[in-house]
Amino acid sequence: MKLLRLIGFGLSIGFVSLVNTSCEPMSDCKNCEVVTYQISTGAVLNRQSPIEYCGSDLDDVENRQPVISGDEKVVWECF
Numbered sequence: 001m002k003l004l005r006l007i008g009f010g011l012s013i014g015f016v017s018l019v020n021t022s023c024e025p026m027s028d029c030k031n032c033e034v035v036t037y038q039i040s041t042g043a044v045l046n047r048q049s050p051i052e053y054c055g056s057d058l059d060d061v062e063n064r065q066p067v068i069s070g071d072e073k074v075v076w077e078c079f
Contacts, residue, residue, distance in 0.1 A: 029054040032061050032078040039071050053078070 031050035038045055053061050058078070067074040 030078040032076050035075055035077050037073045039073050
């Protein structure tokens with residue numbers, strides 16, 4: 001009887017662990033790149049290779065403010 005309760009307890013813990021595992025949906029992913037613009041002309045000065053971001057990491061990247069230095073503006077663009 002004790003063995004049966006122990007097995008039931010172990011299965012319950014395993015089920016709760018499985019249910020509580022948090023996963024970010026893969027459909028919520030975008031490729032994002034850092035782009036540097038010249039403010040006065042709007043010309044692209046530099047474009048870095050895109051990196052894939054998902055979930056809360058994607059939210060963080062999309063909500064970053066542009067960085068302005070002199071006549072240059074650096075922004076994240078996601079697609």
